[in-house]
Amino acid sequence: MRRNRLTGVLGTVALVAALAACSTDDSIDDTGAEGGESAAAEGGAEEAESDGSEFFSQADMDEQDEQRSATFEGDEATPWLQYIDGPMTDTSEFATDQPMKTCFANASISNPWRQTGWITMNQQLEQLQEEGVISEMETRDAEDNDDTQIADIDYFISEGNCDVFIISPNSTAAITPAVERACETGKPVIVFDRGVQTDCATTFIHPIGGYAWGIDTAEFLVDNLEEGDKVVALRILPGVDVLETRWGAAEQIFEENGIEAVDYFTGADPAEIKKILTDELTQGEVQGVWMDAGDGAVAAIEAFEDQGMDYPVMTGEDEMSFLRKWEETGLTGLAPVYSNFQWRTPLLAVQKIAAGEEIPTEWVLPQTPITEEERGDYLEANDGMPDGHYAKFGGEDLPGYPDVWQERIIP
Structure with a gap:
């Protein structure tokens, strides 16, 4: 069928971004919204x-x-590092030859999409620790609760020994003030997965939307x-x-x-x-x-x-x-995607910050559906993975592949 094409002027990308999807895999706990949204449906269907x-x-x-047809900067073989050309943030003031302590305020790992990403993130962490880029990643899990995440961020701020903050917001508006408080410390702040209603972060990482x-x-x-x-x-x-x-x-x-x-x-x-x-x-x-x-x-x-x-x-x-x-x-x-490999990108952003490199102010990652022609390749590449695994997880070159994803080893 012939379709009417979308038309319109180029608009400003909204800072409000989120994501959602779940699994019917009974071996994985919980079925919340993919990004860990705290909202719950009431009354069934x-x-x-x-x-x-x-x-x-x-x-x-x-x-x-x-943006669906935009040219992405960087190597197609590492889509978690690609981005759409745009404003860049100068991070030279944060350059260091010492390992950085990373403090991660996570919305949750309450569903298979987030669990897959969390596994990938920890394997990326292992690699960067071995390279001396990151000393440790102290993580606090908000378990899908805004108040808990606000307290988590404030704890990191008061603790005073974070070299960089990573925040995956539980919700947009509620977490914004806490993100702004983290920015006020003068330390780099990386927001990913969903956005907040402020542009104070060093970078905001997300697929197209x-x-x-x-x-x-x-x-x-x-x-x-x-x-x-x-x-x-x-x-x-x-x-x-x-x-x-x-x-x-x-x-x-x-x-x-x-x-x-x-x-x-x-x-x-x-x-x-x-x-x-x-x-x-x-x-x-x-x-x-x-x-x-x-x-x-x-x-x-x-x-x-x-x-x-x-x-x-x-x-x-x-x-x-x-x-x-x-x-x-x-x-x-x-099979549309909300690129799960984005869980690698915040830690790779830390690596670039430690080197004093410019990074995208809004780091827009590729988001490409899997077609019927590609399905067999992704099935073969992910053979042995559990049903709750996501094909575009992007961790094939990381330590522990494929065992930690197959065995669903959650740190």
Whole structure:
């Protein structure tokens, strides 16, 4: 189907960034939003009512659309070091030949996406410790709680012996003042994974963003469906910025191209996902399934199998459970990503800061979906990894590969 292309002026990239996805792998604890969002869905599955208008910016959507085809600086073989050309931060004042103590305030490791990244980050740490770049990384886990993370950041500030701060915010607005207090120490501050409402950090590291996810997935569905076809959109929960922008972009594209889309909040519950799709299938045909995160993708496919219906055109995520089910069924699919390899980048930023090198003020990393043509390569490369593992984790050259990821060794 021919789609209407997005148009618009280049906008300012929003500092508010987040991410979300989960796993249906029962061997991994918890199924919170991928970035560790503390918000929780209530009341199980329900037809979505939030319009997400407070999160939507056409200028930001247009910019992320442009960034999808941008030229990234750096070596494609090390995407965790690539970035889109833009303002750079001078870090020469922090240059040192002594190992730096890193203090990391982490939102959580409460789901498989964050666990995969946390493993990768610790293997990168091991390498940089051996090279004498980092002396230690003192980490405090907020367990998805804003108040805990604020206290964690204030603890690091009062402790007074951090050479550099790394912060993966639990939420955007609530953590902003604490990040500003860290900046006031005069030490370098690295924010990654989600953003905050201040530009005081030395660098803000993130993949392109939620709009890019929404554009990639909706355009794929439009290209493989016909005008008037029905898509069921499965959304984890309302009020999370990156989830709202994923859906905001997708909804606009569906409307522009005559796709009938109905969206539901699922609470990331596989049973509720099955119930939603079973109910929809008893009312008529469903040609497509769109997800704002990969959690429950296998359950969604199984709903069609249980009803003896043809597989839908579907978008999931680069979690291994979806890639394997996609391969097994032969359905028409796409695996969007919110690049898990970003967990390496903050520590590599510390290495550059210690060397006094310039680093991107906003470090925008590549975010490229896995297509059917690439799926087999990623399945082969990740053979032996658990279902909750993410294909684009980017740790193949790090110490402990592949054992620590296969055995899910969580530090």
